[in-house]
Amino acid sequence: xxxxxxxxxxxxxxxxxxxxxxxxxxxxxxxxxxxxxxxxxxxxxxxxxxxxxxxxxxxxxxxxxxxxxxxxxxxxxxxxxxxxxxxxxxxxxxxxxxxxxxxxxxxxxxxxxxxxxxxxxxxxxxxxxxxxxxxxxxxxxxxxxxxxxxxxxxxxxxxxxxxxxxxxxxxxxxxxxxxxxxxxxxxxxxxxxxxxxxxxxxxxxxxxxxxxxxxxxxxxxxxxxxxxxxxxxxxxxxxxxxxxxxxxxxxxxxxxxxxxxxxxxxxxxxxxxxxxxxxxxxxxxxxxxxxxxxxxxxxxxxxxxxxxxxxxxxxxxxxxxxxxxxxxxxxxxxxxxxxxxxxxxxxxxxxxxxxxxxxxxxxxxxxxxxxxxxxxxxxxxxxx
Amino acid sequence: xxxxxxxxxxxxxxxxxxxxxxxxxxxxxxxxxxxxxxxxxxxxxxxxxxxxxxxxxxxxxxxxxxxxxxxxxxxxxxxxxxxxxxxxxxxxxxxxxxxxxxxxxxxxxxxxxxxxxxxxxxxxxxxxxxxxxxxxxxxxxxxxxxxxxxxxxxxxxxxxxxxxxxxxxxxxxxxxxxxxxxxxxxxxxxxxxxxxxxxxxxxxxxxxxxxxxxxxxxxxxxxxxxxxxxxxxxxxxxxxxxxxxxxxxxxxxxxxxxxxxxxxxxxxxxxxxxxxxxxxxxxxxxxxxxxxxxxxxxxxxxxxxxxxxxxxxxxxxxxxxxxxxxxxxxxxxxxxxxxxxxxxxxxxxxxxxxxxxxxxxxxxxxxxxxxxxxxxxxxxxxxxxxxxxxxxxxx
Numbered sequence: 001x002x003x004x005x006x007x008x009x010x011x012x013x014x015x016x017x018x019x020x021x022x023x024x025x026x027x028x029x030x031x032x033x034x035x036x037x038x039x040x041x042x043x044x045x046x047x048x049x050x051x052x053x054x055x056x057x058x059x060x061x062x063x064x065x066x067x068x069x070x071x072x073x074x075x076x077x078x079x080x081x082x083x084x085x086x087x088x089x090x091x092x093x094x095x096x097x098x099x100x101x102x103x104x105x106x107x108x109x110x111x112x113x114x115x116x117x118x119x120x121x122x123x124x125x126x127x128x129x130x131x132x133x134x135x136x137x138x139x140x141x142x143x144x145x146x147x148x149x150x151x152x153x154x155x156x157x158x159x160x161x162x163x164x165x166x167x168x169x170x171x172x173x174x175x176x177x178x179x180x181x182x183x184x185x186x187x188x189x190x191x192x193x194x195x196x197x198x199x200x201x202x203x204x205x206x207x208x209x210x211x212x213x214x215x216x217x218x219x220x221x222x223x224x225x226x227x228x229x230x231x232x233x234x235x236x237x238x239x240x241x242x243x244x245x246x247x248x249x250x251x252x253x254x255x256x257x258x259x260x261x262x263x264x265x266x267x268x269x270x271x272x273x274x275x276x277x278x279x280x281x282x283x284x285x286x287x288x289x290x291x292x293x294x295x296x297x298x299x300x301x302x303x304x305x306x307x308x309x310x311x312x313x314x315x316x317x318x319x320x321x322x323x324x325x326x327x328x329x330x331x332x333x334x335x336x337x338x339x340x341x342x343x344x345x346x347x348x349x350x351x352x353x354x355x356x357x358x359x360x361x362x363x364x365x366x367x368x369x370x371x372x373x374x375x376x377x378x379x380x381x382x383x384x
Numbered sequence: 385x386x387x388x389x390x391x392x393x394x395x396x397x398x399x400x401x402x403x404x405x406x407x408x409x410x411x412x413x414x415x416x417x418x419x420x421x422x423x424x425x426x427x428x429x430x431x432x433x434x435x436x437x438x439x440x441x442x443x444x445x446x447x448x449x450x451x452x453x454x455x456x457x458x459x460x461x462x463x464x465x466x467x468x469x470x471x472x473x474x475x476x477x478x479x480x481x482x483x484x485x486x487x488x489x490x491x492x493x494x495x496x497x498x499x500x501x502x503x504x505x506x507x508x509x510x511x512x513x514x515x516x517x518x519x520x521x522x523x524x525x526x527x528x529x530x531x532x533x534x535x536x537x538x539x540x541x542x543x544x545x546x547x548x549x550x551x552x553x554x555x556x557x558x559x560x561x562x563x564x565x566x567x568x569x570x571x572x573x574x575x576x577x578x579x580x581x582x583x584x585x586x587x588x589x590x591x592x593x594x595x596x597x598x599x600x601x602x603x604x605x606x607x608x609x610x611x612x613x614x615x616x617x618x619x620x621x622x623x624x625x626x627x628x629x630x631x632x633x634x635x636x637x638x639x640x641x642x643x644x645x646x647x648x649x650x651x652x653x654x655x656x657x658x659x660x661x662x663x664x665x666x667x668x669x670x671x672x673x674x675x676x677x678x679x680x681x682x683x684x685x686x687x688x689x690x691x692x693x694x695x696x697x698x699x700x701x702x703x704x705x706x707x708x709x710x711x712x713x714x715x716x717x718x719x720x721x722x723x724x725x726x727x728x729x730x731x732x733x734x735x736x737x738x739x740x741x742x743x744x745x746x747x748x749x750x751x752x753x754x755x756x757x758x759x760x761x762x763x764x765x766x767x768x769x770x771x772x773x774x775x776x777x778x779x
Contacts, residue, residue, distance in 0.1 A: 307602065308599055308600050309599075310599075310602075311598060311599030311600070311601075311602050311603075312599035314599070315598065315599055378599075380639075
C-alpha cells in the first residue's frame, strides 16, 4: 500500500489541470502579449484562470498578480510594501512562527534599516491579539501573519487581527500568507480586511512554479521584477501561461464540493489522532480539534529521530516529512517548534503528516498500524 | 590554436624493463580521461613521451581539465602544429604563435629546436639562431636570455612542426593500474574519498565498499556516496562500489555489546566484510581515511583494535594529516562540496556520547563473544546481499 501524507510539501497535480496545461504548452503556445490571434488564445487562458480564482475568493480579477509561487508572493508583498510605504514608517510586525519565505525577507528589511516586531505564540502556536494591539504603532506600515502554520497546522485569528490592525493604524497594510490555508478554508479577503494574500499552486493540486498574490485595489506596492511591463507593471516577464491555466483549474477544483472535502480532511486527521491516542510515545503538537487546520498533524515521538522514522515509514510506502530539517552536521532547529516550546528532545523527533482529500481512512489506518509497530522497535536503538 | 598535446611523465621513465607497462597504462588512462570529451584523438607513444593529436574539432579547456586528472602525467604541453613549408613559413608560424599566446611581450626568451627528422636541411643550432633573430625583429620588447628565459620556445621538427612554450603541471604520481588494486572503505565523509585519491595517485586501482544502514541512513546518503565515488573515479578510472546493508549487524551489536564499544566493534565488522570483498576481487590491501586521534575510533588503540581483525595490510594515507589539510585536499580534488551534504552516515547514527578511546583488545574480544550466536550468519547475509554499482566518471 502507498500512503502519500506529505501534501503540505506538495500535492499531485490534478488530471484536468495537467491536460489544460499541456494544451497551453503545446497547442495554444502564443505569447499573451502578442497582438495576433495566437496571443489572444494564450491570453484567454489567463483570463479564464483569473475568473476561476476570483470566484473562489470574491475578489476582482484585476486584484490578482501571478508569481513564480508562494515564496515570490510573500517577497513581493513584504518587500514591495516596504519599498512603497517607507515614507509612512519603517516598522513591520510579524510572528515567530512564519515560513522562511516571510521571515527571511523580514530579516533582509531589518538589514536595510527597518524595525520588525516578532509576535510570540502560545503552546498551540497562536498569537496573542493583545500583544498584536500593543505592537502596531503609527510607524507600522505592514503586518504579516500566516493563516495556517505549515508545521503544526495552527490557525491564526486573522479576522480579529485585521480589525485590531485597522483600528490601531488604518494606514498599515495587512498581508496574510495563506499558502497552507487556501483550498482548506473559504477565504474572502475583502470581508476579512486583508490587503494582500499569498497562494501557491502546487499545494492545491496545481503545478509547481506558479502562485499568485492577491492585492487589494489601490494598495501601494512596488514591483520586485522590472522588465516588459506585463501584469500592469507589477510583475514583468512573459506570463507562465500553462502554469497559470493549471493554477486556475486547481483553484476551481479545490472549492468544488468544498464542505465535503474539508470534512474528509478532518475525518482523516481525527482518525489518525484517535488511532495513536493510547500510545505513550506519541505527542501531538498544537491543537487537535476542529479549531486547528484540517490537513496537518505534527507528531513528536519518544526516542526516535524524525529522519529515521521518516525512512522507516518510507520503506512501508508511507511518505511524511521531518518536522524540522535537521541532520548531524546541520543543527537547524524549527522556529515554530521552538516558539511553541517543544522540549529539546522532541525538536529532532517530530514528523509532519499532511493529508489531501484523496487520502483514505484505510491509508490512515495503515499508517497508524505501521507507526505502532515501528516506533517501539526503533526507539530501542536510541543514542545514549 | 592547439591541435595536440605533448605529455611529459617523470617517474615512470625510470622503471627499466617495466617501462612499457607503465606507458601502456598511462595511454589507457589518457584514453579514459578523454572519452567524455567531444572530438577524436590519436594517442601515440614515442621516445619517452606521449603525444595526443586532435583529429577533429574539440573543446580545449575540457580536454586539458581532464588530462590534469591523469596520474602519471607530470606536464602537459599544448602544441601548435604546422606543415613544413620551408624556414620562412616556420618563422612566420612561430611569430604568429607568440603573438597570440602572449599579449604582453615584455619578456625574455630562448628558442629550443629539436629535429626528430634529421633530414631537415638546417641543423638545430642554426634554426635557433635564425628564429631568434626573426623574433627579435618582430617583437622589439622581447630580449634573449639563454640561461633563465621567461619563455622557452620549443620547436620540434617531426612529420609536422610542433611549436609549444607552456608546460602545465599534471598531478604527478603513477598511472592507475600499475600498482595493483586496493579496497577503499568509502563513507559519505570528507576523509575517505581523499584517501582513495591519495592511494590511486601511486598507481593503485580502487574498488570501494560502503556500509548502508536503512532506515537510519537514507537513499540520499547512498546517492551521496555514489556521487563521491564518481568524482574519485575521474582520477582512478571506473570504481566497483559494493553497497552492504549493515543495519542488522549494527542493531545486533547494539543489543549485545556495551554501547561505548559500539563504534569499535562496528568498525571491526566493517573491516572483516571489506577484507572479504577485497580477497574476492583480488585487492591487495584495504584503504581507509583515518588519521590518528581525529575521533574516538581513530586513536592508536582503536586503530590497533580494528587492524587486529585484518590479515591484509591497511593503508591509511591520511594518517598524519590534520583535518584542515584533508579539507584542503578534498576541495582540490572536488569532493568537499558533496562530502558536506547533511545526510547521516551509519557511523554517526549510533554513536555513544562517550565512546571508549582506549579500547583494550581483551575487552573488545570478550564483548564480541556475545555476538557468537548470530553474527556469522548476519555477516554472511550482508555479503551475499551486497549490491554492486559500477561507477564511472562519464555516467
